Amino acid sequence: MEDRRRVKLSKLISYILRHHPEKYGLTLDRYGFASLQELVGAISQKKKRVSEQDIKRVVEKSEKKRFEIKGDKIRATYGHTIEVEQVSPLVEPPEILFHGTSRRKVETILQDGLQPMKRQYVHLCQTEQEAYRVGRRKDTNPVVLQIRSRDAFGEGIEFRKCGSVYIAKQIPGKFIKQN
Numbered sequence: 001m002e003d004r005r006r007v008k009l010s011k012l013i014s015y016i017l018r019h020h021p022e023k024y025g026l027t028l029d030r031y032g033f034a035s036l037q038e039l040v041g042a043i044s045q046k047k048k049r050v051s052e053q054d055i056k057r058v059v060e061k062s063e064k065k066r067f068e069i070k071g072d073k074i075r076a077t078y079g080h081t082i083e084v085e086q087v088s089p090l091v092e093p094p095e096i097l098f099h100g101t102s103r104r105k106v107e108t109i110l111q112d113g114l115q116p117m118k119r120q121y122v123h124l125c126q127t128e129q130e131a132y133r134v135g136r137r138k139d140t141n142p143v144v145l146q147i148r149s150r151d152a153f154g155e156g157i158e159f160r161k162c163g164s165v166y167i168a169k170q171i172p173g174k175f176i177k178q179n
Helices: 003-019 036-046 052-061 103-112 128-135 149-154
Strands: 067-070 073-076 097-101 122-124 143-147 159-162 165-168 176-178
Touching: 003 036, 003 052, 003 073, 036 052, 036 073, 052 067, 097 103, 097 122, 097 128, 103 143, 103 176, 128 143, 149 159
Parallel strands: none
Antiparallel strands: 067 073, 097 143, 122 165, 143 176, 159 165
């Protein structure tokens, strides 16, 4: 499968499993899992024909480990706007994590902290480069914020790790500084 087609399929799977399974006739369990066969059928019926192997290739090639296959089921590991129970383990984060955002949101974030907005969790990156890349989705010249994650953890903020991404319910402003 060519890279462009794989990326397009990855975005579609994210859309379905993170945000709108009902638009494809899928029902997720409480952890966000759907039948892999039903996902293949739903995508093939509404879009172009895909195979289970195509979807497995998307999962395998994802650097951020956006998806997980267990047995005959698949789920998005993070990024949900729909309610799912998180199964990723609680972890002690590294000393510093990063978050890329638009310039217009910086003052609010520094004052009020990072909130998940429409999602269930705030997403944090391990590197400035990755945070900058993520921030470019919202702004052509994003700001990278530095998160004192170990300090936040020490004060009771819970972190989970999903592939290379760390997630938290929220990060108070006192743990955030502009790079």
